[in-house]
Amino acid sequence: MKKYFSFFRLRLQMGMQYRIAAFAGMATQFFWGFMLIGAYKAFYESNAAAFPMGFQALTSYIWLQQAFLALFITWRFDNDIFTMITDGGISYELARPVRLYSMWFAKNLAMRLSEAALRFAPVLLVAALLPKPYGLSLPVSLPHFLLFLLTLGLGLLTTIAFLMIVYGLAMRMLSSTGVRLFLSGIVEFLSGQVIPLPFFPDKVRFVLELLPFAGMQNVPLRIYSGDLSGTPMLHAMVLQLVWLVIFIAAGALLLRSGERRAIVQGG
Amino acid sequence: MIHMQNVVKTYRVARRDSGAKAAFFALFHRKYDLVRALDGLSFDIDAGEIVALLGPNGAGKSTAIKILSGILYPDSGAVECGGFSPARDRMRYTREIGVVFGQRTQLYWDVPVGDSYGLLQDIYDVPEAEFKRNLSELTELLDLKELLRTPARQLSLGQRMRCELAASLLHSPRILFLDEPTIGLDAVSKLAVRQFVKVLNEEKKTTIILTTHDMQDVEALSRRVLMIGKGKLLLDGTLQDIRRDGESLDESLVDFYQGIEGFDGKEE
Numbered sequence: 001m002k003k004y005f006s007f008f009r010l011r012l013q014m015g016m017q018y019r020i021a022a023f024a025g026m027a028t029q030f031f032w033g034f035m036l037i038g039a040y041k042a043f044y045e046s047n048a049a050a051f052p053m054g055f056q057a058l059t060s061y062i063w064l065q066q067a068f069l070a071l072f073i074t075w076r077f078d079n080d081i082f083t084m085i086t087d088g089g090i091s092y093e094l095a096r097p098v099r100l101y102s103m104w105f106a107k108n109l110a111m112r113l114s115e116a117a118l119r120f121a122p123v124l125l126v127a128a129l130l131p132k133p134y135g136l137s138l139p140v141s142l143p144h145f146l147l148f149l150l151t152l153g154l155g156l157l158t159t160i161a162f163l164m165i166v167y168g169l170a171m172r173m174l175s176s177t178g179v180r181l182f183l184s185g186i187v188e189f190l191s192g193q194v195i196p197l198p199f200f201p202d203k204v205r206f207v208l209e210l211l212p213f214a215g216m217q218n219v220p221l222r223i224y225s226g227d228l229s230g231t232p233m234l235h236a237m238v239l240q241l242v243w244l245v246i247f248i249a250a251g252a253l254l255l256r257s258g259e260r261r262a263i264v265q266g267g
Numbered sequence: 268m269i270h271m272q273n274v275v276k277t278y279r280v281a282r283r284d285s286g287a288k289a290a291f292f293a294l295f296h297r298k299y300d301l302v303r304a305l306d307g308l309s310f311d312i313d314a315g316e317i318v319a320l321l322g323p324n325g326a327g328k329s330t331a332i333k334i335l336s337g338i339l340y341p342d343s344g345a346v347e348c349g350g351f352s353p354a355r356d357r358m359r360y361t362r363e364i365g366v367v368f369g370q371r372t373q374l375y376w377d378v379p380v381g382d383s384y385g386l387l388q389d390i391y392d393v394p395e396a397e398f399k400r401n402l403s404e405l406t407e408l409l410d411l412k413e414l415l416r417t418p419a420r421q422l423s424l425g426q427r428m429r430c431e432l433a434a435s436l437l438h439s440p441r442i443l444f445l446d447e448p449t450i451g452l453d454a455v456s457k458l459a460v461r462q463f464v465k466v467l468n469e470e471k472k473t474t475i476i477l478t479t480h481d482m483q484d485v486e487a488l489s490r491r492v493l494m495i496g497k498g499k500l501l502l503d504g505t506l507q508d509i510r511r512d513g514e515s516l517d518e519s520l521v522d523f524y525q526g527i528e529g530f531d532g533k534e535e
Contacts (some may be wrong), residue, residue, distance in 0.1 A: 002389055002392070003386075003389045003390045005394070006385070006386055006389035006390075007386055007390075009386075010375070010378065010382060010386050013378070014375070014377055014378055017377070027437040062307075064465075088371065089369065089371055091333065091338050091368060091370075092366070092367075092368070092371060092372075092373040094337065094338040094357065095336050095337065095361055095364070096337055096361050096390055097357075097358050097359070097361045097362050097390065097391065098390055099358070100313075209421075262339055
């Protein structure tokens with residue numbers, strides 16, 4: 001365990017040195033957040049009754065989403081891993097006493113945490129200072145806040161477990177660009193990154209909430225504002241955990257079989 | 268110490284003619300050829316030896332090293348190294364070995380070399396005292412003092428290779444695999460690498476298996492030479508078995524390669 005933690009620490013230090021990237025990321029997220037809120041406001045004003053979430057719950061959802069973007073986005077892969085798979089650098093990973101799955105998991109976790117660490121605080125701070133109902137509200141209660149943190153963590157793990165499956169698939173092909181774009185695009189949509197899940201028609205939404213992707217961000221972000229609570233919240237959390245376990249198992253199996261059939265290209 | 272018997276490894280290669288028409292048809296019907304990288308390779312190596320694997324490009328040297336170091340699974344045949352089956356016991360076996368691939372790097376690109384070493388210490392669970400001792404010894408022998416604080420991306424090739432060697436030895440491995448350790452190095456760095464490998468073998472009795480195309484490496488380092496061609500063992504002997512009077516070693520080697528059945532100096 002120590003070696004994966006030590007690796008995690010090193011990656012974290014590495015990630016923290018990119019200040020300008022963090023600044024640019026934050027600027028994008030502010031802009032994006034304002035744009036989304038503007039668009040939703042237009043919908044809300046045309047027919048508030050047809051709006052499936054409270055407006056304040058929605059703006060909180062959007063600001064949290066922007067602040068913690070680095071934790072959720074499905075298309076943020078570690079390119080080192082793809083390079084390693086295609087150019088044979090993976091040899092060094094395999095020539096050491098490390099589990100590929102644990103190593104790559106730690107790597108992605110560190111990458112995302114270091115990116116989020118540099119970005120989330122300023123976004124949250126500014127969003128909290130914005131006038132109601134455009135800013136970030138306080139969580140509805142302390143238990144909700146704690147459960148938000150817990151499900152946020154589980155959501156992050158689910159997101160990484162999803163990436164691990166994509167890495168596992170990439171080990172089976174020469175070019176992984178297609179799978180990568182296809183899967184991350186679809187999952188982005190299904191996880192509520194593009195439109196919060198409550199905005200989908202009831203039947204679609206029912207299915208989406210059963211899928212593993214709802215747990216990536218839809219669940220924690222809605223718990224924060226109280227949009228999700230009580231029994232449905234409990235169900236969502238159990239589901240989140242079950243899917244996480246399934247994703248990890250699938251990814252670990254894929255990687256293991258990938259190791260066995262590894263071919264090191266050239267030289 | 269190292270035992271390989273009748274090891275076979277095949278790769279599947281998708282082949283088609285060049286050109287748009289062939290590319291189009293390959294969408295529907297793909298032809299694969301099986302290439303035998305290793306075709307019944309057998310040899311034994313004792314503890315404390317330095318052995319050079321020689322052979323033309325594509326002969327199977329690197330494949331052999333990758334099987335011995337646990338990276339690739341052989342298709343068939345028996346492999347045993349220091350009491351382990353390399354690929355199957357990968358997690359335990361890799362603690363006992365060090366690996367350097369001359370054409371790749373194991374150092375992290377954007378942190379100082381010293382940080383990469385710290386990580387390796389944790390990966391191999393090297394006790395602090397042993398780590399310090401090894402590091403100070405290696406720093407001295409390979410002249411790394413300044414380099415430890417430099418990010419790996421800013422090292423020259425020669426400096427990098429010295430750092431790679433040290434990286435592969437921090438956990439005091441019993442066996443060291445060197446896959447083209449002198450590729451692309453200038454004369455000074457080559458000498459430094461050879462000198463170091465020699466000392467390592469003499470003082471620590473580390474078993475060393477290297478591949479190289481540089482005959483001077485072989486001359487300086489190894490008493491024993493394994494010649495591989497077409498995935499088979501062609502010769503197990505010394506440089507004297509290859510050398511011919513009145514020719515340079517490289518010329519003798521070309522003669523030898525051309526004697527390999529079906530070898531035409533090109534990749535298959």
